[in-house]
Amino acid sequence: PSLEVEFCGRLYENPLMNASGVCCMTTDDLDSMARSRSGAFITKSATSTDRAGNPEPRYVTVPLGSINSMGLPNKGIEYYLNYVLDRQKRFPSENPPFMSVAGMGIDENIKLLNIIQDSEFSGITELNLSCPNVPGKPQVAYDFELTDRTLKSVFQFFTKPLGVKLPPFFDFAHFDDMASILNKYPLAYVNCINSVGNGLYIDVEKESVVIKPKDGFGGIGGEYIKPTALANVRAFYTRLNENIKIIGTGGIRTGQDAFEHLLCGATMLQIGTELQNEGTGIFERINTELLQILEQKGYQSIEDFRGKLHSIT
Numbered sequence: 001p002s003l004e005v006e007f008c009g010r011l012y013e014n015p016l017m018n019a020s021g022v023c024c025m026t027t028d029d030l031d032s033m034a035r036s037r038s039g040a041f042i043t044k045s046a047t048s049t050d051r052a053g054n055p056e057p058r059y060v061t062v063p064l065g066s067i068n069s070m071g072l073p074n075k076g077i078e079y080y081l082n083y084v085l086d087r088q089k090r091f092p093s094e095n096p097p098f099m100s101v102a103g104m105g106i107d108e109n110i111k112l113l114n115i116i117q118d119s120e121f122s123g124i125t126e127l128n129l130s131c132p133n134v135p136g137k138p139q140v141a142y143d144f145e146l147t148d149r150t151l152k153s154v155f156q157f158f159t160k161p162l163g164v165k166l167p168p169f170f171d172f173a174h175f176d177d178m179a180s181i182l183n184k185y186p187l188a189y190v191n192c193i194n195s196v197g198n199g200l201y202i203d204v205e206k207e208s209v210v211i212k213p214k215d216g217f218g219g220i221g222g223e224y225i226k227p228t229a230l231a232n233v234r235a236f237y238t239r240l241n242e243n244i245k246i247i248g249t250g251g252i253r254t255g256q257d258a259f260e261h262l263l264c265g266a267t268m269l270q271i272g273t274e275l276q277n278e279g280t281g282i283f284e285r286i287n288t289e290l291l292q293i294l295e296q297k298g299y300q301s302i303e304d305f306r307g308k309l310h311s312i313t
């Protein structure tokens with residue numbers, strides 16, 4: 001069997017890639033992703049200028065996953081754009097890396113996407129809609145009217161392949177409302193999910209939180225969030241028109257986890273927490289485990305089962 005997938009008109013040797021934020025802050029990180037057995041890779045969400053982000057400790061690995069409040073540290077969009085354009089020139093036959101952007105508001109998102117639109121970048125762009133809004137209002141993706149306005153503005157000028165990174169939703173009315181907004185736009189994909197927001201992890205011995213920012217509140221990743229990630233992948237897969245693909249992110253630690261996301265309808269798969277724990281060798285391991293599952297089940301390709309999760313009749 002083969003793990004080859006077609007995504008946005010390009011062929012990838014396998015569906016695995018890093019989640020934006022992990023193993024993608026520096027050119028060394030990105031080069032290690034390029035050397036790995038991942039099928040693709042993506043930059044850290046970029047802002048207009050470089051950002052130091054929040055004070056440390058700001059990312060902590062915990063037994064069942066991770067908690068983070070990084071605060072969008074990144075080298076700025078020119079740094080990442082230079083990297084991906086250089087790779088495009090040096091390896092013209094390869095798929096370019098994905099570019100991720102996260103403006104601190106709708107105006108910066110428009111500015112960042114105009115920079116990409118006006119560049120030679122021929123790859124796929126991911127717009128992080130978990131980006132913060134004005135203080136006191138929820139993140140963009142939890143403000144449906146603002147999401148609609150943002151996408152309407154973006155598609156006035158952006159003609160390259162664009163996906164959006166979404167936080168988890170938990171209510172069918174929200175799945176329905178968000179899907180009806182997203183279906184209005186020529187999106188290449190939706191990436192479900194970002195970390196589960198504002199969790200709290202406690203060190204009982206110290207009777208303390210474990211990260212410094214926000215009194216210890218941070219995004220949760222890892223095993224904790226797989227059921228929520230799978231549900232969001234399935235909910236959008238069954239609601240969005242078939243031109244909008246799904247990237248599944250959240251709780252992928254084994255070939256089986258990868259298989260579950262594909263069964264729910266994902267086309268590409270992103271790994272964050274477990275990549276942070278294990279390093280880029282994880283891509284070889286999960287590709288091997290996933291291939292074993294296809295062999296055991298007699299599947300020749302992912303197409304044979306993608307999205308074919310059974311309900312109980």
Ligand SMILES: CC(C)(C)CCc1c(C(=O)O)[nH]c(=O)[nH]c1=O
Nearest residue numbers: 069070071072130131132195219
């Ligand atoms: C949470 C934001 C800082 C608004 C965006 C960047 C981001 C971060 C981060 O940089 O803190 N962490 C995540 O788990 N997901 C994200 O999307």
